[in-house]
Amino acid sequence: MELTGAEIAIRCLREEGVEHVFGYPGGAVLDIYDAIFRQDKVRHVLVRHEQAAAHAADGYARATGKVGVCLVTSGPGVTNAVTGIATAYMDSIPMVILSGQVPVPAIGQDAFQEVDTVGITRPCVKHNILVKDVNDLAPAIKKAFHIASTGRPGPVLVDIPKDVSQKKTEFSYPSGIQLRSYQPATKAEPDMLRQVVQVIMSARRPMIYSGGGVILSNASEELTRFAKLLHFPVTNTLMGLGAFPATDSQFVGMPGMHGTYEANMAMQNCDVLIGIGARFDDRVIGNPAHFFDASRKIIHIDIDPTSISKRVPVDLPVVGHVKDVLKQLLSLLDASREKPDPGVLQDWWNQIELWRSRDCLKFDRAAEVIKPQLVVDTLYQVTSGDAIVTSDVGQHQMWAAQFYKFDRPRRWINSGGLGTMGVGLPYAMGVQTAFPDETVVCITGEASIQMCIQELSTCRQYRLPIKIVNLNNRYMGMVRQWQEFFYGNRYAESYVDALPDFVKLAESYGHVGMRIDKPSDVEGALKEAFKLKDRLVFMDFITDQTENVYPMVPSGKGMSEMILV
Amino acid sequence: MMRHIFSLLMENESGALSRVAGLFSARGYNIESLSVAPTEDATLSRMTIVTTGSADVIEQILKQLDKLIDVVRVVNLTEGVHIERELMMVKVSTSEGDADEIMRLTDIFRGKIIDVSDDTYTIELTGDGAKLDAFLQALDRNLIVETVRTGASGIGRGSRILNP
Numbered sequence A: 001m002e003l004t005g006a007e008i009a010i011r012c013l014r015e016e017g018v019e020h021v022f023g024y025p026g027g028a029v030l031d032i033y034d035a036i037f038r039q040d041k042v043r044h045v046l047v048r049h050e051q052a053a054a055h056a057a058d059g060y061a062r063a064t065g066k067v068g069v070c071l072v073t074s075g076p077g078v079t080n081a082v083t084g085i086a087t088a089y090m091d092s093i094p095m096v097i098l099s100g101q102v103p104v105p106a107i108g109q110d111a112f113q114e115v116d117t118v119g120i121t122r123p124c125v126k127h128n129i130l131v132k133d134v135n136d137l138a139p140a141i142k143k144a145f146h147i148a149s150t151g152r153p154g155p156v157l158v159d160i161p162k163d164v165s166q167k168k169t170e171f172s173y174p175s176g177i178q179l180r181s182y183q184p185a186t187k188a189e190p191d192m193l194r195q196v197v198q199v200i201m202s203a204r205r206p207m208i209y210s211g212g213g214v215i216l217s218n219a220s221e222e223l224t225r226f227a228k229l230l231h232f233p234v235t236n237t238l239m240g241l242g243a244f245p246a247t248d249s250q251f252v253g254m255p256g257m258h259g260t261y262e263a264n265m266a267m268q269n270c271d272v273l274i275g276i277g278a279r280f281d282d283r284v285i286g287n288p289a290h291f292f293d294a295s296r297k298i299i300h301i302d303i304d305p306t307s308i309s310k311r312v313p314v315d316l317p318v319v320g321h322v323k324d325v326l327k328q329l330l331s332l333l334d335a336s337r338e339k340p341d342p343g344v345l346q347d348w349w350n351q352i353e354l355w356r357s358r359d360c361l362k363f364d365r366a367a368e369v370i371k372p373q374l375v376v377d378t379l380y381q382v383t384s385g386d387a388i389v390t391s392d393v394g395q396h397q398m399w400a401a402q403f404y405k406f407d408r409p410r411r412w413i414n415s416g417g418l419g420t421m422g423v424g425l426p427y428a429m430g431v432q433t434a435f436p437d438e439t440v441v442c443i444t445g446e447a448s449i450q451m452c453i454q455e456l457s458t459c460r461q462y463r464l465p466i467k468i469v470n471l472n473n474r475y476m477g478m479v480r481q482w483q484e485f486f487y488g489n490r491y492a493e494s495y496v497d498a499l500p501d502f503v504k505l506a507e508s509y510g511h512v513g514m515r516i517d518k519p520s521d522v523e524g525a526l527k528e529a530f531k532l533k534d535r536l537v538f539m540d541f542i543t544d545q546t547e548n549v550y551p552m553v554p555s556g557k558g559m560s561e562m563i564l565v
Numbered sequence B: 001m002m003r004h005i006f007s008l009l010m011e012n013e014s015g016a017l018s019r020v021a022g023l024f025s026a027r028g029y030n031i032e033s034l035s036v037a038p039t040e041d042a043t044l045s046r047m048t049i050v051t052t053g054s055a056d057v058i059e060q061i062l063k064q065l066d067k068l069i070d071v072v073r074v075v076n077l078t079e080g081v082h083i084e085r086e087l088m089m090v091k092v093s094t095s096e097g098d099a100d101e102i103m104r105l106t107d108i109f110r111g112k113i114i115d116v117s118d119d120t121y122t123i124e125l126t127g128d129g130a131k132l133d134a135f136l137q138a139l140d141r142n143l144i145v146e147t148v149r150t151g152a153s154g155i156g157r158g159s160r161i162l163n164p
């Protein structure tokens, strides 16, 4: 049977098992919207701003591991979505963006709502495709899903001119796809792995440094077995939290700019560092020169060859799918006659425990004002550590990462690479849409939440019972902290003035609002909010205005040069 | 900072060139020259990029090029035996200059005069970059009206073959 391009697009989504699409209509995609209207398999979630469509699809992908999908119109629809696309790109999130485009004959004519979408998005997508012929549409969408979800994942955009969505052709969905120019590595070379095992077995001060790649490749189980078998300490990056259980005694916390003292000291002083699905980025390693003042052997397992020896030279590079490589390593270790001996690590563990006893995350629990750390800590208790937590960007993000202990992967959803304020609420929408019965919490700040605040309306329409924890310090706290430390207390434009009454604001959207300004009310308020299972509750916590995130490695400094409380 | 020549086979699709060019500008890599044209297989283009960089940067360029979805194969020609050629056309003025001298020089460099007008010669010359530079140097600077160079094209020697 012949179908229109619009119908084909939706049929392709069905073939890919897509259940939800986040989007916003407009002229160039009206045919696609009409096709959505005339079926009931693919459900559309209407956001209030295209940025949120991209973020929600991204959050959906982070939480489920499936490809997130969003749909936007040409011109301003696409440009609004760019922040969301770039955010997903920086964190390697599998996502497919369908964008409308002006009709093929109008391309290049400065037509109404025309932008060079492929040109604008090229630097922030894994790949993009402009479809000029309806016969190419199904193969293009197949290719997009394939590229988005394999290798190092990432967003792929398919730009569909309006006339292509209107033209008809015979529909058949390609069953498989083979691209001569794209064959991502999976398994690693056995020779290299044997060397890796040797180095691992000879380590006396080992350290596992694991990142978002472990979560993306669903390798948490393998990582945990690997670490347990060897009794090595583990640090998870901001993107890797939950890959190894945070409540396990082998976990030493997050590394980096706001990492724990013990994680950073162990990274700096280990003799063998095993980087797994992590990319040695500047927020983790700090100044690379300082990092190399200490000598250690570095093993780096990553699917993307460009990540290896990019910022720090690596001794043993292993290119492969993290899950496959860990499986290979486990079977080598299982088969090896030499068994791991935790005894030889005793001195190292003693040293780590000494660092840990520094208690670098301590804060004043008896303070008269609400300490933001107290809110996250209490949230962790009240939700029994079982919520899926999204966050925005700033101090609250760091406190969430430090104080909410994630024991499972895909339960901590935040923007690491791009650091995009505004993601928190749309991320929570994506997550709650995927998992209607899970407890979903958005930890945010009064500045970040205002960047996509309009989405409270989407939450109302789809009855998404998200719990928003607003750590309201009346400052762009992270900016204020840098100004305090590095700009002589000159707080230029970081005070968030003229704040709305968030309680009334939430109520006006049909939600429940709460304002909490006493430490003694924190626990009660949280408990009350979580009892309202089917409602969105906006909790506005009035927190200590001048609290800072510690430890802190100032930028340009080395990992062990932390400012501590 | 060493000079390197990358040779690429890529899908002959619209936008493929801008992906390569965009990669170089986004990551701050140098491009000394870039030449591209379809091959005998109409689905493939072959590109030669001449660049300079430290060993680290050159390694990253290779990996980053390889990562582009449209790039089928990429090789650093400078790492092995290879041949490099560039085509140049130079238009020189013959009105004041000595046409015989120009013809003699062209001969020495094994060039060809491919167009003649009342007051100009156009010379075609092929060779590696250094040879073309030498020819320009040998010519009287004041006689040169216009030059066009294609940038280098490269190919591996003998059994060094870049297949899809």
Ligand SMILES: Cc1ncc(C[n+]2csc(CCOP(=O)(O)OP(=O)(O)O)c2C)c(N)n1
Pocket (backbone or CB within 6 Å): A392, A393, A394, A395, A396, A397, A419, A420, A421, A422, A444, A445, A446, A447, A448, A449, A471, A473, A475, A476, A477, A478, A479
């Ligand atoms: C879109 C965007 N603009 C600017 C920034 C720079 N920035 C990083 S943190 C921050 C302040 C965030 O303030 P708030 O949301 O109140 O969180 P807090 O740090 O106070 O917890 C700013 C402006 C950013 N990360 N993203």
